[in-house]
Amino acid sequence: xxxxxxxxxxxxxxxxxxxxxxxxxxxxxxxxxxxxxxxxxxxxxxxxxxxxxxxxxxxxxxxxxxxxxxxxxxxxxxxxxxxxxxxxxxxxxxxxxxxxxxxxxxxxxxxxxxxxxxxxxxxxxxxxxxxxxxxxxxxxxxxxxxxxxxxxxxx
Amino acid sequence: xxxxxxxxxxxxxxxxxxxxxxxxxxxxxxxxxxxxxxxxxxxxxxxxxxxxxxxxxxxxxxxxxxxxxxxxxxxxxxxxxxxxxxxxxxxxxxxxxxxxxxxxxxxxxxxxxxxxxxxxxxxxxxxxxxxxxxxxxxxxxxxxxxxxxxxxxxxxxxxxxxxxxxxxxxxxxxxxxxxxxxxxxxxxxxxxxxxxxxxxxxxxxxxxxxxxxxxxxxxxxxxxxxxxxxxxxxxxxxxxxxxxxxxxxxxxxxxxxxxxxxxxxxxxxxxxxxxxxxxxxxxxxxxxxxxxxxxxxxxxxxxx
Numbered sequence: 001x002x003x004x005x006x007x008x009x010x011x012x013x014x015x016x017x018x019x020x021x022x023x024x025x026x027x028x029x030x031x032x033x034x035x036x037x038x039x040x041x042x043x044x045x046x047x048x049x050x051x052x053x054x055x056x057x058x059x060x061x062x063x064x065x066x067x068x069x070x071x072x073x074x075x076x077x078x079x080x081x082x083x084x085x086x087x088x089x090x091x092x093x094x095x096x097x098x099x100x101x102x103x104x105x106x107x108x109x110x111x112x113x114x115x116x117x118x119x120x121x122x123x124x125x126x127x128x129x130x131x132x133x134x135x136x137x138x139x140x141x142x143x144x145x146x147x148x149x150x151x152x153x154x155x
Numbered sequence: 156x157x158x159x160x161x162x163x164x165x166x167x168x169x170x171x172x173x174x175x176x177x178x179x180x181x182x183x184x185x186x187x188x189x190x191x192x193x194x195x196x197x198x199x200x201x202x203x204x205x206x207x208x209x210x211x212x213x214x215x216x217x218x219x220x221x222x223x224x225x226x227x228x229x230x231x232x233x234x235x236x237x238x239x240x241x242x243x244x245x246x247x248x249x250x251x252x253x254x255x256x257x258x259x260x261x262x263x264x265x266x267x268x269x270x271x272x273x274x275x276x277x278x279x280x281x282x283x284x285x286x287x288x289x290x291x292x293x294x295x296x297x298x299x300x301x302x303x304x305x306x307x308x309x310x311x312x313x314x315x316x317x318x319x320x321x322x323x324x325x326x327x328x329x330x331x332x333x334x335x336x337x338x339x340x341x342x343x344x345x346x347x348x349x350x351x352x353x354x355x356x357x358x359x360x361x362x363x364x365x366x367x368x369x370x371x372x373x374x375x376x377x378x379x380x381x382x383x384x385x386x387x388x389x390x391x392x393x394x395x396x397x398x399x400x401x402x403x404x405x406x407x408x409x410x411x412x413x414x415x416x417x418x419x420x421x422x423x424x425x426x427x428x429x430x431x432x433x434x435x436x437x438x439x440x441x442x443x444x445x446x447x448x449x450x451x452x453x454x455x456x457x458x459x
Contacts, residue, residue: 009282010226012290013279014222014227015291015292016275016278016290016291016292017223019271019292020268020272020291021219023166023271024217026166027165027268027303030161033161034161034164038160147231148230148231151230
């Protein structure tokens with residue numbers, strides 16, 4: 001009888017913790033999304049400013065982006081999916097190994113606002129990865145809750 | 156309607172009657188209560204004993220609880236994961252019940268995460284002292300969870316009007332550009348007066364004449380100037396010198412000429428159309444073939 005109650009206690013406590021964890025994850029996930037939105041918006045604004053300052057459409061445009069026919073290069077940033085979630089892996093720029101700095105497609109001396117925009121968008125990628133991890137954890141917590149609720153002990 | 160940024164990312168929980176009644180029944184065992192919860196209890200008509208300490212939200216430790224994964228696995232081992240439907244139905248039904256019970260006025264009372272943490276700690280304590288055997292999940296089962304949501308903001312009407320105007324202008328410009336080659340009447344649409352055409356022609360002619368003049372001057376310098384400075388030179392060499400100097404100047408001048416002419420093109424293409432407020436009136440006075448006139452009139456609403 002005592003063993004039964006203690007087990008029930010443990011299970012109930014576990015479910016409570018799972019619920020609390022779920023609330024925490026929801027909050028964190030929301031915060032993460034809000035940050036993502038902010039950093040994306042300010043990146044876009046900076047990009048717009050770059051175009052504005054350089055007058056017209058000939059400062060930053062899609063025509064400067066390499067096409068299928070241009071030389072190959074390696075990705076600077078990769079998403080790695082490991083055991084404890086997604087993380088973003090970055091490579092240093094190294095022309096001899098094929099890592100090209102994309103900023104230099106637009107000009108040799110990129111304006112300050114463009115540099116800032118780049119850093120904002122880089123932050124965005126990190127935030128997306130973080131958000132994904134949180135979402136996964138949240139899904140996991142919800143799964144556990146659903147499973148645990150079906151235990152006879154708690155009903 | 157536009158979605159604005161989420162201002163408050165906190166999770167909120169509308170306390171159910173069951174929860175409040177439970178707290179009311181256990182109040183003599185509670186050493187302390189969070190500020191928020193005390194306020195809610197007061198509003199709902201429950202009284203708290205005087206010796207209860209009211210603590211600030213910040214004083215409650217809010218940490219993500221550690222989850223005992225081995226135990227979790229052990230407990231759920233023999234449970235097959237069934238479809239989520241029963242689970243989904245449950246909160247829905249409780250939500251509806253809550254919605255029926257509560258008036259919108261009561262919706263301002265929320266439990267926040269810190270309150271839930273406090274509640275959990277208190278319940279652990281109460282269970283340890285054997286006052287009750289209630290779990291947090293049983294209490295919040297009937298509560299409505301309010302997730303952070305984007306506020307919907309109506310678009311500023313001024314901005315909307317401005318956008319509308321700009322869009323119309325853009326469309327009109329595109330249309331004129333498109334039909335420029337098709338309709339002979341539109342070819343010189345805003346600049347149909349002779350003076351305007353001569354003026355714009357003049358600018359280009361001047362640019363070209365400047366080019367020719369500077370090339371000629373360069374040749375003259377090479378042909379005569381060097382000869383005068385250095386002394387008598389053979390005729391062939393003088394011509395060669397003149398051509399070389401003229402070529403250099405022509406190259407430099409060509410660059411500027413191309414730039415200037417390109418500018419004219421752009422100017423002619425776009426912003427000049429803004430000044431057409433007066434021209435359409437003139438057009439009406441001047442006798443034109445009826446087809447063209449109708450064209451212009453259909454365009455007019457676009458322009459403004």
